[in-house]
Amino acid sequence: MRRISLWRRWRWAAPAAAALALTIALITPAGAAPAPPTSSVIGGSDAEIRDFPWMVAVSYAPSIGDQYSGMFCGGTLVAPRKVVTAAHCAKGLKPGELKAVLGRGDLADHASGRVLDVSAVWIHPGYYDVWNGNDVAVLTLTEDAGAPVLPVGTSDDDLYRAGTPGTLLGWGLTGDHAPRITHLQRGRVAVSEDHLCDVEYPDFDPETMVCAGSPTTRQCKGDSGGPLVINGRLAGIVSFGREPCTPVKLPGVLVRVAKYADDIRRQIDN
Incomplete structure (x- = not known):
């Protein structure tokens, strides 16, 4: 592949x-070695840890x-x-x-x-x-x-319908050339259509992965391992995405937690 x-x-x-x-x-480009990541939720805002x-x-x-x-x-x-x-x-x-x-x-x-x-x-x-x-x-x-x-999402929770809103959290980069931050960020995203991710990411597997993003918000380097929260459940784990982190409209790929x-x-x- x-x-x-x-x-x-x-x-x-x-x-x-x-x-x-x-x-x-x-x-990154075909045939290239994995590039070092960049870091926070792009398009996010400061989050209060008491809320999370x-x-x-x-x-x-x-x-x-x-x-x-x-x-x-x-x-x-x-x-x-x-x-x-x-x-x-x-x-x-x-x-x-x-x-x-x-x-x-x-x-x-x-x-x-x-x-x-x-x-x-x-x-x-x-x-x-x-x-x-x-x-x-x-x-x-x-x-x-x-x-x-945070409860772990299951197949009974119906978390992955396209358009379902969710929240990404992380201390990753807020832009490709932005300085590293120290304050937790939150960003509103929505579950993407599987076929969109299948086009953008040749290795995308809809059985074990889910894509999420919005026209203004997406995960970036430094957000790895962090949660996608949907309906008060852990629905996704930040896994990978396209480099550079812009254009923002391209969704990132997360682990489909309910599968695991x-x-x-x-x-x-x-």
Whole structure:
């Protein structure tokens, strides 16, 4: 299958050896190697963390004290000790290299929120790269987060009808050449028609992936692993998109969470 180059990993906080994915995979010209990602929700606005208490900054432990709290991906608290993120964010990392930051809307405000240790990393056994899907990981925390959780969407929730509105959240880039930000962003998007993504992304699989965006808002580098929230449920995990992040009207690709609800539930119960 023709491979359009994806932006997949952006090493903001970690050395190259750590192979950290700072955002979603982006597509670039055919035959090119994956390009380093850029970062926040384009077209978004500042979000109050109290409105999204389950939002997690997945951070690189050695960089936890920097102005971005070491954040390189987003995540979602789905149980007191379980965080869902993208597999490409966690692949190749040991639990001790990771931290989960909760309750910190502004990553530069080190006095706010909690920083929790990670005791285990589960990556979907079918994950190889973002183009092949299964871009799902679950982090186990060493202690209860003490925060509300976001329910995981299931096939019974009817989340993926084209046009269904949702909210993207992340600390990623707000433009291709915009400076990196520290404040959590929120953006209103809608589920896209599967056939549109099939045209834009040759590797798009409607069984395991979903596209979302709007004429003014889309995911960008740095948003990887973060949530798409629909009807109060975790419906998507930011996975990849086209590079550059403009034109904004092109949707990004996310994990279709309902497809993996049973896998996530098994990790929650484990």
